[in-house]
Amino acid sequence: MKIGVVGCAGRMGQQLIREITQKQGVTLSGAVERAESPALGKDAGILAGIDALGVEISADREALFKNSDAVIDFTSPENTLHCAAFAAKYNTIHVIGTTGMTEEHKQQLAVYAKETRIIWSANMSIGVNILQGLVEKAAAILDDSYDIEIVEMHHRHKVDAPSGTALMLGEAAARGRGVDFKDHAVLSREGITGAREQGSIGFATLRGGDVIGDHSVIFAAEGERIEITHKSSSRTIYTKGAVRAATWAKDKPAGLYSMKDVLGL
Ligand code: NAD
Secondary structure: EEEEEEOOOOOOHHHHHHHHHHHHOEEEEEEOOOOOOOOOOEEEEHHOOOOOOOOOOOEOOOHHOOOOOOEOOOOOOOHHHHHHHHHHHHEEEEEEEOOOOOEEEEEEEEHOOOEEEEOOOOOOOOHHHHHHHHHHHHHHHHHOOOOOEEEEEEEEOOOOOOOHHHHHHHHHHHHOOHHHHHHHHHHHHHOOOOOOOOOOOHHHHHOOOOOOOEEEEEEEEOOOEEHHHHHHHHOHHHHHHHHHHHHHHHHHHOOOOOOOHHHOO
C-alpha cells in the first residue's frame, strides 16, 4: 500500500516517515510540505533522521493524493480541508489527525467523505480511545453531583487550546450524561467567575516543555474524587494508529470514520 505524508517536516510528520518505512506492506509514496518550507527538495528520510529514501520533499499536494492509496495528514485545519478536496477527487484514503477543526470544517469533511474514505480523530492512540469509553461510561453512571473537570498538558509549541483530545473527552462525558456538550462546556476560567455551575464540564489547559500529551478527567463529588488519566510518552502511539487506520480503510466504502471504527470499539 502506497502511503504519502503531508506536513512531513512537522513533529508528527517526521515520526510518520519513520513509522511507514518500518512497517511491512506499506511504502512511502511521497512527502509534502508548505511552499515556503526550508525542507523542500530534501530527502524525506534524511529529514526524519533515518537513511535516505529517495523521496524528495515537494509542495505538490495534488500529485501526492493522485499517486497514493492513502495520505496521512497532521497539519492545520485550512490545509487539511484543501487536502480533503484532493482526496475526494482521486478517491484517496485520507487519514486526518489535525486538531482545532471547527464545526464548519467537520461538516465540509463529511461532504468530501461522500466520495472517499476519511478517518478523522483528534487522538489516534488506543489508550486515549479506551479512556474515552471509560469516561462516557462513568459519566452515565454518576449524576451531576459529580463535577466533571478535564485537565490537559502539552508541549510549549501547541497552537490550539483546549486540545482536540480534551474536547473529545468532554464530548464523551456529555454523551454519557445525556446533555449537550456546547451548552455545558466551560473551556476556560478567569477573574470573578462565581461559583461553579452544577452540571458544567470544565477545562484547564497547561502548556510547557516537551510534554507530548497528558489528559485527566476528574469526577469530583462531596467526599470522593475519581481521576482517570492517560499520559503519552511517545508520538509513536499516534503514528501507529494513523498507519493502522490507513490500512484498515483499504476495502471500506466511502464515509467519514473515526478511530473508534478502526479499533472496533
Ligand atoms: P507541527 O507544527 O510540528 O507540524 C505541522 C506541519 O504541517 C508543519 O511542518 C507545517 O509546515 C505543515 N503544514 C502546514 N500547512 C501545510 C500545507 N499547506 N502544506 C504542507 N504542509 C503544511 O505540528 P505537530 O505537533 O506535528 O501537530 C500537527 C497537528 O496534529 C496538530 O493539529 C496537532 O494537534 C495534531 N496532533 C494530533 C494527534 C492525534 O492523535 N490526532 C496527535 C498529535 C498531534
